[in-house]
Amino acid sequence: MQDRAETDRATRAGEAGGPATPPPAVRVQGLWKRFGEQTAVAGIDLQLPAGKFIGLVGPNGAGKTTTLSMVTGLLRPDQGTVEVAGHDVWRDPVEVKSRIGVLPEGLRLFERLSGRELLAYTGRLRGLPGSEVDKRATQLLDVLDLAGAQHKLVVDYSTGMRKKIGLAAALLHNPEVLFLDEPFEGVDPVSAQTIREVLERYTRSGATVVFSSHVMELVESLCDWVAVMAAGTIRAQGTLAEVRGEASSLQNAFLELVGAGSRTGGDSLDWLGGKR
C-alpha cells in the first residue's frame, strides 16, 4: 500500500513532467505564545525547506519546545500561523496530522501496553491495515534493537528504549515531516548511531526531519539546515554554512548568536574547588 505522504511526494515530482518545487516543510509567520507574564515565543517567522535534516537549537528556555508544540498542533498559539506541507495546522488539523510524525518532549506513552502492542495500536489509529502494521513493526523493532523487549510493558522500558519505541511509533505511517524533541537524549551511542542511519535514509527519500537539540556537534554533523533560537526569537536560520558564517564551529557561532560569547565560566564562584 502507498501512504498519503508517498503519493503526495510522487505527485509533486511527477506533475508537469519534472521535479516540481514542493512547499516548505514548515512555514511559521508571526507566532507568539505567552504563559502569564512569561513570553515563551515572541513573534517568530520560520521557513523550513522540505527534504532536509533540520536542527532547531537554542539554550535552555529559548522556546524550542513551545515552538515545536505549536507547529505540531499540540499547543494553540496566541497569534500567528503555521503551515506544514502547505496545510494550515489549526484550520486543517487532520490533513496536517496525517502527514507528520511527532516525538514530543516528556513522551507520554500508553504505559500498560507492550512495545509491540503500542506499535499495533498506533498503526491502526493511523489507518494502516493490520498486516502492514505487523510487517513495519517487526522491521522497526528489529532495526532499533527492541525485538528482545517487544513483549515487555512500556512502563518497564529505560529512557533510551522509550525514545526508540516513541520514534518507531512516529515513523510507522511513513510521515512526510518528522518532528523530534531531543531525540538523542538518554540514548546510548550504538542506538544513537542506528537512529542517525534510519533518519538519514528517511531524509534521502525526500522526507523532512526537524529536531531540537543542545548538542552542537551532533547538529553540525547531521543537519544541512539550522535555526537558532534564544529568548523566544529566531537569531539565525539557513544552511549550516550560512549560520556558521566566519566562526570556526557551529558551537562558536551559536555562542555569539545567543550572546553567551563573553560569559566568564563561573569566575565569581571563588569558593569552589581549591583549599577546603
Ligand SMILES: Nc1ncnc2c1ncn2[C@@H]1O[C@H](COP(=O)(O)OP(=O)(O)OP(=O)(O)O)[C@@H](O)[C@H]1O
Ligand atoms: N506551560 C508553561 N507554563 C509556564 N511557562 C512555560 C510553560 N512552558 C514553557 N514555559 C516557559 O517558556 C519558556 C520557553 O520554554 P521552552 O520549554 O519552550 O524552552 P526550550 O527551548 O525547549 O528549553 P529546554 O532546552 O530547556 O528544553 C521558558 O521560560 C519556560 O519556563
